[in-house]
Amino acid sequence: MEEAELIARIEHSLARRGLATGNGILTGIGDDCAIFRPRSGEDLLFTTDQMHHGRHFTAATPPRHVGHTALARSLSDIAAMGGRPLFSIVALASNDPAWIDGFYAGLLALASKHHVILAGGDLASTPVPSCDVMVCGAVARGQALLRSKARPGDTLYVSGPLGAAALALEKGSPRLPVPQLAFSQTLYAQGVRCAMDLSDGLSIDLRRLCLASGVCAHLDQVPRARGASLHHALHGGEDYALLFTARRPIPHAIPIGRIAQGQPGAVFYAGEPLPPLGWDHYHEPCT
Amino acid sequence: MEEAELIARIEHSLARRGLATGNGILTGIGDDCAIFRPRSGEDLLFTTDQMHHGRHFTAATPPRHVGHTALARSLSDIAAMGGRPLFSIVALASNDPAWIDGFYAGLLALASKHHVILAGGDLASTPVPSCDVMVCGAVARGQALLRSKARPGDTLYVSGPLGAAALALEKGSPRLPVPQLAFSQTLYAQGVRCAMDLSDGLSIDLRRLCLASGVCAHLDQVPRARGASLHHALHGGEDYALLFTARRPIPHAIPIGRIAQGQPGAVFYAGEPLPPLGWDHYHEPCT
Numbered sequence: 001m002e003e004a005e006l007i008a009r010i011e012h013s014l015a016r017r018g019l020a021t022g023n024g025i026l027t028g029i030g031d032d033c034a035i036f037r038p039r040s041g042e043d044l045l046f047t048t049d050q051m052h053h054g055r056h057f058t059a060a061t062p063p064r065h066v067g068h069t070a071l072a073r074s075l076s077d078i079a080a081m082g083g084r085p086l087f088s089i090v091a092l093a094s095n096d097p098a099w100i101d102g103f104y105a106g107l108l109a110l111a112s113k114h115h116v117i118l119a120g121g122d123l124a125s126t127p128v129p130s131c132d133v134m135v136c137g138a139v140a141r142g143q144a145l146l147r148s149k150a151r152p153g154d155t156l157y158v159s160g161p162l163g164a165a166a167l168a169l170e171k172g173s174p175r176l177p178v179p180q181l182a183f184s185q186t187l188y189a190q191g192v193r194c195a196m197d198l199s200d201g202l203s204i205d206l207r208r209l210c211l212a213s214g215v216c217a218h219l220d221q222v223p224r225a226r227g228a229s230l231h232h233a234l235h236g237g238e239d240y241a242l243l244f245t246a247r248r249p250i251p252h253a254i255p256i257g258r259i260a261q262g263q264p265g266a267v268f269y270a271g272e273p274l275p276p277l278g279w280d281h282y283h284e285p286c287t
Numbered sequence: 288m289e290e291a292e293l294i295a296r297i298e299h300s301l302a303r304r305g306l307a308t309g310n311g312i313l314t315g316i317g318d319d320c321a322i323f324r325p326r327s328g329e330d331l332l333f334t335t336d337q338m339h340h341g342r343h344f345t346a347a348t349p350p351r352h353v354g355h356t357a358l359a360r361s362l363s364d365i366a367a368m369g370g371r372p373l374f375s376i377v378a379l380a381s382n383d384p385a386w387i388d389g390f391y392a393g394l395l396a397l398a399s400k401h402h403v404i405l406a407g408g409d410l411a412s413t414p415v416p417s418c419d420v421m422v423c424g425a426v427a428r429g430q431a432l433l434r435s436k437a438r439p440g441d442t443l444y445v446s447g448p449l450g451a452a453a454l455a456l457e458k459g460s461p462r463l464p465v466p467q468l469a470f471s472q473t474l475y476a477q478g479v480r481c482a483m484d485l486s487d488g489l490s491i492d493l494r495r496l497c498l499a500s501g502v503c504a505h506l507d508q509v510p511r512a513r514g515a516s517l518h519h520a521l522h523g524g525e526d527y528a529l530l531f532t533a534r535r536p537i538p539h540a541i542p543i544g545r546i547a548q549g550q551p552g553a554v555f556y557a558g559e560p561l562p563p564l565g566w567d568h569y570h571e572p573c574t
Contacts, residue, residue, distance in 0.1 A: 026330070030499065031434050032367035032483055033332035033424070038325035043313070045320035046406060048421065050378040052413045080319040091337040091378075091419040119333060122419070126339045132378040132409070132419035134335065137320070147318050196319055212317065 003123055006097065010104055010118075017112050023086040025119045034119035036087065042138040044086075047077035050132040061174075063102030064109075066131065068176050071107045073199065074135035075114060075179035076240040080197035082145040082188050083137030085114055085181065090121035094129040103131065114181060145187060145244065149194035150213035152261045154245035157253040159183050162202060163228025166236020177240040183252070184242055195244035201235045201278020205243060207265050216262035219269040223254045234269065237279040290410055293384065297391055297405075304399050310373040312406045321406035323374065329425040331373075334364035337419040348461075350389030351396075353418065355463050358394045360486065361422035362401060362466035363527040367484035369432040369475050370424030372401055372468065377408035381416035390418065401468060432474060432531065436481035437500035439548045441532035444540040446470055449489060450515025453523020464527040470539070471529055482531035488522045488565020492530060494552050503549035506556040510541045521556065522564040 011029055014020040020028050027035040038044065051057060051070050071088060078085045088111065094100050100123075111118060116135065159180050168175040180197075187195060194213065198205050202222065210217050224233040244250075245259055267274045298316055301307040307315050314322040325331065338344060338357050358375060365372045375398065381387050387410075398405060403422065446467050455462040467484075474482060481500065485492050489509065497504050511520040531537075532546055554561045 027431075027433070032364040033334040033370070033431075035368075035431050036331040036333060037428070038329075038331060040327055042325075044323045044325060046323060046376055046423075047320040048376050048378050048407065048409050048419075050380060050409050050411050050419065052380055052411055052417075055380075055411055055413055077319040081322070083320070089333055089335050089421055091335050093337060093339055093342075093417070120335065122335050122337050124337050124339055124342060126342055128415070130339075130380070130417060132335075132337065134376055134421050136333075139322075141324070144314075144320075144322050146314070 045137040048134040049073040064106030067103040067106030072177040078137035079184040087117040087119040093124040093126040145195035147212035154259040159242040161223040163232030164225035165238035166232040204276040204278030211265040216266035219257040235277040332424040335421040336360040351393030354390040354393030359464040365424035366471040370426040374404040374406040380411040380413040432482035434499035441546040446529040448510040450519030451512035452525035453519040491563040491565030498552040503553035506544040
């Protein structure tokens with residue numbers, strides 16, 4: 001199959017779903033660059049996540065799941081900053097047209113749900129598939145939620161129970177991540193200034209938040225998904241729940257502990273130091 | 288090596304070169320997303336290019352050259368639209384710290400030259416290296432140069448002689464591409480509305496320009512780089528010269544033919560149809 005034919009098929013899917021232009025994208029696929037016209041009064045958020053065969057998925061993973069997950073991971077980063085997603089730029093490498101079709105089917109189904117424009121990308125023919133999905137989002141000027149804004153005295157919250165993804169991975173049936181976009185939109189208005197998404201596991205991600213804010217954290221209780229062990233909930237990756245701090249109670253969120261003064265980056269669970277056992281991209285996953 | 292250590296080394300390089308923030312990037316590496324504040328009155332341009340081991344480079348290619356080339360290809364797309372580059376988001380996959388260091392050395396040397404901020408990215412540990420480099424640029428509102436703006440009667444121009452890259456590739460010593468950023472900045476003011484960069488070869492790229500504009504093209508003469516054959520100049524890829532059209536003479540550019548009414552996408556050289564033999568990413572390169 002020729003590149004032009006593949007691109008024509010992708011463009012056809014986009015047109016059918018209304019994802020070719022909009023959200024500020026004036027010109028999408030087809031020229032040297034996509035053209036975007038920003039709205040005044042907004043900051044823009046940028047994030048990218050790659051997935052590689054043998055590292056993030058296997059030959060047994062349906063390509064639809066790879067497409068969904070690749071976009072969901074970047075959307076979760078937009079949610080973590082309190083943003084609305086606008087558009088995506090997708091680099092895809094594969095030499096299998098059926099795999100490519102499956103990938104885009106999964107990606108575009110999720111893009112439709114959140115009205116994310118597919119503004120452009122790059123195709124390469126390689127024997128081993130991989131992808132890199134960049135997402136741009138918008139947030140009211142100066143209102144992005146940051147990892148560095150946790151303050152001693154804040155309560156720590158998560159947006160839902162943890163460990164379901166690690167449990168599912170252990171059982172050999174990985175879950176499709178669900179980015180918490182709607183939930184995160186309400187947080188700034190409720191006084192939340194500090195958030196991140198839980199991609200690598202609570203123990204390592206909370207350590208990163210504490211390092212960025214120059215604080216330490218005490219965990220009291222961690223809500224577990226049905227069937228998940230405490231280890232799954234504390235150290236398992238890929239949950240994509242939001243972790244955030246606030247001074248006052250937040251509806252529909254679960255308090256798990258508090259931020260305190262102390263050694264920056266230190267995390268305690270039930271009074272004992274909690275080692276950061278979550279996923280480091282240069283080590284093996286713990287789950 | 289741990290991911291945190293690798294990222295700390297990259298951040299140190301950025302700080303030393305003044306490429307961590309600026310050009311509208313308020314927060315770069317270190318949070319879930321980079322934060323960018325657009326200037327009013329500007330459109331933003333987005334492009335991405337990936338490079339894969341075995342497809343775009345080999346084990347013999349110095350990683351510095353991969354880093355340079357990956358950024359240069361996206362910068363050339365920004366130049367093709369008449370834009371100024373602002374920042375880059377880099378996804379890199381490798382499990383070799385020395386290769387990663389070399390890649391960033393090459394990429395950051397070119398980024399310094401054009402003051403491109405490295406705003407964020409993603410690292411993955413894979414046995415086979417690959418990268419995807421996204422660049423955002425800015426252009427005055429409504430002034431982007433488009434492939435679709437060629438009109439019958441326009442003269443066709445290139446920014447320099449062609450075929451040097453194909454010749455060098457044939458000799459086994461690939462050239463480092465030079466994006467035509469300064470040159471492209473002057474074109475809109477001179478009345479140029481239609482441009483693209485020559486990445487895949489004049490014959491296939493000019494066909495794409497003609498298809499986008501609904502016109503055909505007649506080539507009279509094509510300037511060859513020293514030592515390059517006519518085949519190199521007509522069909523060789525990776526030159527990264529600019530191809531554009533204008534109504535009046537453009538200083539420092541070389542006229543090569545004219546745009547005419549006729550079958551959209553048709554290209555003629557010395558009166559004969561010219562087949563599109565350049566590089567299709569889903570076929571083998573012609574050079």
